[in-house]
Amino acid sequence: MHLSLNVKFILAYIAFAILSFVGISTLTSRLMLDNATRTRASSFYQEGVYLSNQYVETYFDEETTKGTISRIQTQLSSLSVYLNAHIWLVSREGEIMIDSTPSSSYTHQVIPGFTSVLPSGTYYTTDNFFGMFKENTLSVLIPVTHNYHVRGYIVIYTPMSSVIHQKEGYLMAVYITMIYLMVLGLLFAIANWLIVYRPLRKLKKASAEYAAGNFDYPIVTDRTDELGSLARTMNFMASSLKDSDEDQRKMISNISHDFRSPLTSIKGYIEAMLDGTIPPEMQEKYLNIVLRETERLTGLTSGLLTLNSMDGKQNRLTRSNFDINAVIKNTAASFEGTCTAKHITIDLLFSDWHSYVNADMGKIQQVLYNLIDNAIKFSHPDSKITIETTSKYEKVFVSVRDTGIGIPKDSLKKIWERFYKTDLSRGKDKKGTGLGLSIVKEIIQLHGENINVVSTEGVGTEFIFSLSKVEEQSNARQ
Secondary structure: OOOOHHHHHHHHHHHHHHHHHHHHHHHHHHHHHHHHHHHHHHHHHHHHHHHHHHOHHHHHOOOOOHHHHHHHHHHHHHHHHHHOOEEEEEEOOOEEEEEOOOOOOOOOOEOOOOOOOOOOOOOEEOOOOOOOOOOOEEEEEEEEEEOOEEEEEEEEEEEHHHHHHHHHHHHHHHHHHHHHHHHHHHHHHHHHHHHHHHHHHHHHHHHHHHHOOOOOOOOOOOOOOHHHHHHHHHHHHHHHHHHHHHHHHHHHHHHHHHHHHHHHHHHHHHHHHHOOOOOHHHHHHHHHHHHHHHHHHHHHHHHHHHHHOOOOOOOOOOOEEEEHHHHHHHHHHOOHHHHHHHOOEEEEEEOOOOOEEEEOHHHHHHHHHHHHHHHHHOOOOOOEEEEEEEEEOOEEEEEEEEOOOOOOHHHOOOOOOOOOOOHHHHHHOOOOOOOHHHHHHHHHHHOOOOEEEEEEOOOEEEEEEEEEEOOOOOOOEO
16 A cells, blocks of 8 residues: 555654553553652651661660650651651561551551561562551561660551552653653644645656656745755756757657658669669669768768767777877878868967877777868868867867858757757758767767867857876877
């Protein structure tokens, strides 16, 4: 059975209250009764010792008079009222010689089986005191000594019901305190429900809406505590998920477009050749078009595989120390034919003759290739591309700058997304896959470095990335 957090909290509170009252009525009650019994017995014993030393001891003198007996009787009666108990003066044989209540029927009775050693092994007992009473009593036995000999005993007793009544008074105070604490706990539970659970229920509803795809569901809160921070974080998450969902739809649309176009061309040309629409003497021309389209599809597939392999756990870097300037020269030289055809020049500006870095040379070559290829695609004829390296602190910064068409401001944050192409690039770059910059960013991030872009539409674009600089050149590869 599914129980909400609120129901669980209420059930836990009820269980705590019940267990608390059961514990007080059993364990606490027993502990209080034992404590009240020991305290009362100790008080009886102290008063009995004082009574023995000051008054009763003279009873056993050989010259005991009626006045002495009367004085002892008076002291016993007074102390009996003070202690709310009964007092006997008992001989060694167990005969009750004086009772604190003069008219008591216990006077001159012999306590059956009397002994100075109580059954409990202490100076007090809580039973019927050798069968003298029908109910349990708290009975304290104090020896009376005279001339260093025990001559008798003082017995102070009271019904256990009076001790229990005293305990109940203490226990009632505990019950009242417990009820007060339970009321405070209930108020705390209500406050907790208002302050914590109700906002959590709103957050739960919002998370359910987000899970269902409703990212426009707002969480309205003006709280500044952790729940307020969580609500703002969830709002931000919903906004990000909404943007991601839209970007995903755009990416799927771009993938569909980039795959559908070459496939449509290939299908159309092959059908035209099969049904004779394209004569045999023209087939070579269209077969070359089909070949280029298949190469484009191969490039798209390879790019996707490259991106999927960019995982630190699966695609470990093969780092080495090498001269990044030499790698730039070699990579730029591979574009000589393309640059000549478009009358584009590539200028190399190096702050140092050699700039040694620690990185995966093959992957950095791929980064340079993609950035230079992009710069050539979007540069005007008779323009210039500048590749520059500068050293600062422990880094070498590599810049690839063109004077081409630039990137629209609203597209700068999206150019790293897979298959993303700006409207300008769609018109100018018919063969691009939209994966080059995604691959570039994945490789740079795999190195633990950063790449940034600065672009102005109609002026040009500059990409700048960093690499770790090394000083040792002994192991560097030229």
